[in-house]
Amino acid sequence: MKTRITELFGIQHPVIQGGMHWVGFAEMAAAVSNAGGLGIITALTQPTPEDLAKEIAKCNEMTDKPFGVNLTFLPGFKEPPYPEYIEAIIGGGVTIVETAGRSPEKYLPALKEGGIKVIHKCTSVRHSLKAERIGCDAVSVDGFECGGHPGEDDIPNYVLLPRAAEEIKIPFVASGGVGTASQLAAALALGADGVNMGTRFIATKEAPVHQNVKDALVKASELDTTLIMRSLRNTERVMKNAAVDTILEVEREKGSDLNIMDIVEQVGGVYPKIMQEGDMDAGAWSTGMVCGLIHDIPTCKELVERMVTGAEEIIQSRLEAMVS
Numbered sequence: 001m002k003t004r005i006t007e008l009f010g011i012q013h014p015v016i017q018g019g020m021h022w023v024g025f026a027e028m029a030a031a032v033s034n035a036g037g038l039g040i041i042t043a044l045t046q047p048t049p050e051d052l053a054k055e056i057a058k059c060n061e062m063t064d065k066p067f068g069v070n071l072t073f074l075p076g077f078k079e080p081p082y083p084e085y086i087e088a089i090i091g092g093g094v095t096i097v098e099t100a101g102r103s104p105e106k107y108l109p110a111l112k113e114g115g116i117k118v119i120h121k122c123t124s125v126r127h128s129l130k131a132e133r134i135g136c137d138a139v140s141v142d143g144f145e146c147g148g149h150p151g152e153d154d155i156p157n158y159v160l161l162p163r164a165a166e167e168i169k170i171p172f173v174a175s176g177g178v179g180t181a182s183q184l185a186a187a188l189a190l191g192a193d194g195v196n197m198g199t200r201f202i203a204t205k206e207a208p209v210h211q212n213v214k215d216a217l218v219k220a221s222e223l224d225t226t227l228i229m230r231s232l233r234n235t236e237r238v239m240k241n242a243a244v245d246t247i248l249e250v251e252r253e254k255g256s257d258l259n260i261m262d263i264v265e266q267v268g269g270v271y272p273k274i275m276q277e278g279d280m281d282a283g284a285w286s287t288g289m290v291c292g293l294i295h296d297i298p299t300c301k302e303l304v305e306r307m308v309t310g311a312e313e314i315i316q317s318r319l320e321a322m323v324s
Contacts, residue, residue: 001308004171005194008117008138009096010066012036013308014194015184016173017201017300018121018140019070019098020286021045022271023209026055030062031206031300036308039067040098049084056092068096068119073104074149082107090114098140101149105134121175121196123151125163128172138171139164140196146176147199147225147237147288157190165191179290181310185319188311199288205299210278213285214297222292228284229267231258239287241280243270 003014015037017028022045029039041059046052052069059067069089071082086107089097097111100121104111111118112135119138120131128139141164143157144150155163161174174187179200187195202209203217216239225237228247231254238244243266250262260267270283298306 001312003188003193005138005173008171009038011038013304014173015304015307016040016098016140016194016196018175018196018198019072019100020198020202022275023202023207024070025208026059026062027206027208028201029067030059031204032201032304033063033065033067035301035304036065037300037304038096039063040070041067042070043085043089044072044080049081049088052085053088053092056088056094060093066096067094068098069094070098070100071104072100074101083110086110086114090116099136103130103134104136108135119173123149124153124155125160125167128164128168132168132170136170138173139168140173140175141192143174143176145289148286149234149236150176152233152235157187161187161190161192177288177290179293181307182314184307184311185314188315198286199290200294200303201300203294203297204303205297209275212278212280213275216280217287217291217294218297220287220291220294222289224291225287225289229263231256232260236284236286237288238284239291241284243281243283247284
């Protein structure tokens with residue numbers, strides 16, 4: 001299966017593992033890249049640029065295939081040293097960066113000078129067009145179904161992807177709610193050049209997270225996620241749990257007066273407790289609606305190959321039969 005994305009990034013299959021906090025370690029990225037997709041290390045999970053450099057070196061030892069690094073520009077309690085993280089990325093020989101959150105425009109010159117191809121995650125057509133205009137090489141179009149931050153427009157991929165195809169000239173992938181062969185085929189039919197998956201890759205054997213997290217994803221239905229921080233215009237889709245119930249109660253009480261500090265205990269610094277220790281009620285953690293389509297915990301190779309072969313079968317057999 002050859003698309004503009006496989007050619008741009010030099011990968012075998014048009015399947016990207018998106019950046020995920022406390023999931024995107026070398027083990028995760030290498031497993032996806034070795035399966036023929038594009039694995040992604042999450043830069044800001046690493047405490048310092050020096051730690052990121054070590055994680056990149058570790059990944060280089062685990063795979064000889066292309067992999068990337070996610071660099072997220074989000075409002076936070078303290079801004080990370082982004083220039084130093086970029087130096088670590090370039091110094092490690094990485095040639096692909098997935099950016100997310102705020103516009104990467106400020107840092108594009110440094111990335112481009114380092115020979116980096118940039119794919120920016122966008123939740124709207126207008127943001128995708130800006131990413132194209134400022135020089136990003138590709139975009140990841142993130143629908144309302146996604147885990148993490150879906151933006152504030154609430155447009156699902158069944159509409160967002162064909163709208164993107166109408167206006168965007170650079171390659172783009174479908175992100176949000178993706179986890180099956182039929183969805184890969186659908187994304188291609190709607191104009192995308194591949195898919196980006198986060199939640200689905202957490203439920204794999206190689207994902208470096210606690211078994212409780214994987215089991216929770218298999219058990220969950222498509223009704224088990226909810227949205228928090230809407231009044232802060234920092235909407236996040238998360239798995240329902242006791243901590244999220246607390247957040248929603250505080251949000252109801254505070255209304256438009258909600259401040260991030262009102263819920264900081266449930267959203268700040270909770271990922272190690274969840275992903276590493278398996279405390280599923282420790283706080284809010286990003287989960288996409290695709291959890292309703294997760295029924296097993298395969299290897300990354302098994303997941304990627306069955307998605308691609310399944311999509312090919314749908315395209316070549318089922319769809320072709322309908323028009324012959």
